Amino acid sequence: MLGDAVTPVQFVVQTRGLTRSFGALTAVDHIDLQVATGSIFGLLGPNGAGKTTIIRMLTTLLPPSAGEAWVAGFDVLHQAAQVRQHIGYVPQMLSADPDLSGYENLLIFAKLYRVPASLRRVRIKEALAFMGIAEAAHALVRHYSGGMIRRLEIAQSLVNRPEVLFLDEPTMGLDPAARHAVWGHVQSLWRQWGTTIFMTTHYMEEAEALCQTVAFIHQGRIVKTGSPAALKAEAGEGATLDDVFIQLTGESGEEGGSFSEASRTRQAARRHG
Numbered sequence: 001m002l003g004d005a006v007t008p009v010q011f012v013v014q015t016r017g018l019t020r021s022f023g024a025l026t027a028v029d030h031i032d033l034q035v036a037t038g039s040i041f042g043l044l045g046p047n048g049a050g051k052t053t054i055i056r057m058l059t060t061l062l063p064p065s066a067g068e069a070w071v072a073g074f075d076v077l078h079q080a081a082q083v084r085q086h087i088g089y090v091p092q093m094l095s096a097d098p099d100l101s102g103y104e105n106l107l108i109f110a111k112l113y114r115v116p117a118s119l120r121r122v123r124i125k126e127a128l129a130f131m132g133i134a135e136a137a138h139a140l141v142r143h144y145s146g147g148m149i150r151r152l153e154i155a156q157s158l159v160n161r162p163e164v165l166f167l168d169e170p171t172m173g174l175d176p177a178a179r180h181a182v183w184g185h186v187q188s189l190w191r192q193w194g195t196t197i198f199m200t201t202h203y204m205e206e207a208e209a210l211c212q213t214v215a216f217i218h219q220g221r222i223v224k225t226g227s228p229a230a231l232k233a234e235a236g237e238g239a240t241l242d243d244v245f246i247q248l249t250g251e252s253g254e255e256g257g258s259f260s261e262a263s264r265t266r267q268a269a270r271r272h273g
């Protein structure tokens with residue numbers, strides 16, 4: 001929780017040789033990462049590059065096959081409970097219950113995170129207001145738009161005031177207006193609370209709008225790290241971040257069957273059928 005860390009750390013996420021295999025497949029291959037405390041960091045890469053697997057290891061949901069990782073100063077393997085107390089995680093898949101109100105969904109998360117009963121109401125109201133959905137707090141989530149559901153899911157992860165917030169494809173399947181609204185709320189969260197954001201995205205425009213540092217991952221390996229501006233300059237005059245993506249991975253960030261498929265899945269799911 002904010003202000004609750006044992007010692008302030010310069011790098012709120014650090015990995016050394018982090019590796020995860022599934023049978024013969026090495027999905028994440030000896031990753032060394034350092035994410036500065038208080039920054040917005042973007043992990044970029046094509047479908048199947050290993051982004052979600054990295055997030056799942058950093059959020060203690062999946063044990064590494066080899067290597068080490070620390071989040072908020074705690075070892076993900078040996079201090080998993082402490083890591084969980086200091087993070088929020090918004091997965092790609094839907095995590096809100098459509099048959100409950102927004103308030104009720106947040107109450108479940110507040111209990112899961114063991115927010116003291118006396119603080120729950122305040123924390124929930126604060127998170128709903130922060131994400132701009134206070135007025136819909138008592139409506140059933142099945143009546144929310146896709147953008148509102150996404151903002152609710154982020155609000156859910158804020159009730160324990162996380163030091164680091166992991167967002168896996170935060171605007172997947174949203175229309176441009178809803179996407180911009182999510183960006184605005186993520187930016188104010190970062191500005192006002194100083195929360196470190198660790199996100200993945202396929203949208204290069206999103207990475208440019210939000211991230212100070214990005215790392216490109218391809219076939220389980222980090223192939224380039226830097227600021228969007230520096231990487232574009234290095235790629236050549238007039239290069240866009242999409243050009244950098246194509247140069248490094250041989251694929252386009254926003255096209256391709258599997259991405260479209262994933263996007264459709266999220267769009268279909270966002271209104272809960």
Ligand SMILES: Nc1ncnc2c1ncn2[C@@H]1O[C@H](COP(=O)(O)OP(=O)(O)OP(=O)(O)O)[C@@H](O)[C@H]1O
Binds near residue numbers: 027
């Ligand atoms: N539980 C699992 N069992 C077997 N293979 C897996 C498992 N989880 C992921 N993989 C494989 O590991 C590789 C990396 O997957 P991962 O989901 O991390 O990629 P990604 O970059 O997040 O892609 P996406 O954008 O589709 O989420 C893929 O080849 C995937 O099929």
